[in-house]
Amino acid sequence: MSRTVLITGNSSGLGRGLTGIYLERGWEVYGVSRRGCSGLPGKLKDIHCDLTDFEAVPVAMETLLMGIGHLDAVYLNAGILGRMQDMHESSLEEIRQVMDANVWSNKVLLDWLLGSGIRIDQIVLISSGAAVNGNRGWGAYSISKAALNMLTQLYAHEFPHTHLCALAPGLIDTAMQDVLCDPQQVDESRFPSVARLRAARHTPDMPQPGEAAELIANALAELKQLPSGSFVDIRTMGKS
Numbered sequence: 001m002s003r004t005v006l007i008t009g010n011s012s013g014l015g016r017g018l019t020g021i022y023l024e025r026g027w028e029v030y031g032v033s034r035r036g037c038s039g040l041p042g043k044l045k046d047i048h049c050d051l052t053d054f055e056a057v058p059v060a061m062e063t064l065l066m067g068i069g070h071l072d073a074v075y076l077n078a079g080i081l082g083r084m085q086d087m088h089e090s091s092l093e094e095i096r097q098v099m100d101a102n103v104w105s106n107k108v109l110l111d112w113l114l115g116s117g118i119r120i121d122q123i124v125l126i127s128s129g130a131a132v133n134g135n136r137g138w139g140a141y142s143i144s145k146a147a148l149n150m151l152t153q154l155y156a157h158e159f160p161h162t163h164l165c166a167l168a169p170g171l172i173d174t175a176m177q178d179v180l181c182d183p184q185q186v187d188e189s190r191f192p193s194v195a196r197l198r199a200a201r202h203t204p205d206m207p208q209p210g211e212a213a214e215l216i217a218n219a220l221a222e223l224k225q226l227p228s229g230s231f232v233d234i235r236t237m238g239k240s
C-alpha cells in the first residue's frame, strides 16, 4: 500500500520541496495552495484553495481527501511573512491577515482532520525560530508562530493517536528570503537581525528547499520520539 502525505502550501518553497521528496520516494502526495503545484512527476493530487477562506477549506479538503482512510504524515506548512515593521506601525488588519494565514487556517484544518475519521500518524506544523526570538520588525510573524507553537501543544491533547510537533525548519532559500534579503524591501539598519540571513544566503547555512525538505523528511521518525505537542528547532535536534 502506498504511503500518503498531505502538504499545505506546496506551490513553492519548502512545501514544493517536500512534495518533490515524497513523490521521489513513491508516496502519494495531497497538496493544497492557491497557485497549485505542477510539473513534478509522481502520484500528486492537489487542489487550489485560499486557506484563509475558512468556509472553503472543509469543502476543499473533502474533495482532496475523498476516500482516504490513512495519512502517514501531514505538513501544515503554508504561511506568510507579512510586512517587516515595528509593532506600533502594524495595523490590526495586517496582523489579522498574518494570524489568519499562519494560525487560524491551521485550526480550521486540524478541526477538519480531527472530525474526518482519517487515521493520521504524524502532523508537523511548520513554525520558525521567530516564534521565540522576538527580534525587532518580525511583529505579526513572530506572534503568529508563537501562537502556532501553543496551538500545537493544545491540539496534541485532542489527537491521542497522532503525534504532533511544531518544527522550526531553519533558514531556507525561498520566496520569503527574497523579501528578507532585499535591501529595498527590508532596511538592515532598522532591523539588524536580517544581517544574519543575508550572510547565510548562498551558503550551506541556508539550504535550497529540496535539501531542507529532505532533512525534514528524514527527521520524521526522530521527531516522533519527542512528547507530542513539542516545539523543535531542526538546527538543535539531537544536540542537548
Ligand SMILES: NC(=O)c1ccc[n+]([C@@H]2O[C@H](COP(=O)([O-])OP(=O)(O)OC[C@H]3O[C@@H](n4cnc5c(N)ncnc54)[C@H](OP(=O)(O)O)[C@@H]3O)[C@@H](O)[C@H]2O)c1
Pocket (backbone or CB within 6 Å): 008, 009, 010, 011, 012, 013, 014, 015, 016, 032, 033, 034, 035, 036, 049, 050, 051, 052, 077, 078, 079, 080, 101, 126, 127, 128, 129, 168, 169, 170, 171, 172, 173, 174, 175, 176, 177
Ligand atoms: N524560508 C525560511 O527561511 C523559513 C524559515 C522558517 C520558517 N519558514 C516557514 O516555512 C513555511 C514555508 O515558507 P517558504 O519559506 O517555503 O515560503 P514560500 O515559498 O513563500 O511558500 C509559502 C507557501 O504557503 C502557501 N500559502 C500562503 N498563503 C496561503 C493561503 N492563504 N492559502 C493557501 N496557501 C498559502 C503559498 O502558496 P500560494 O501562494 O500558492 O497560496 C506557498 O506555497 C512557512 O510556514 C514559513 O513561515 C520558512
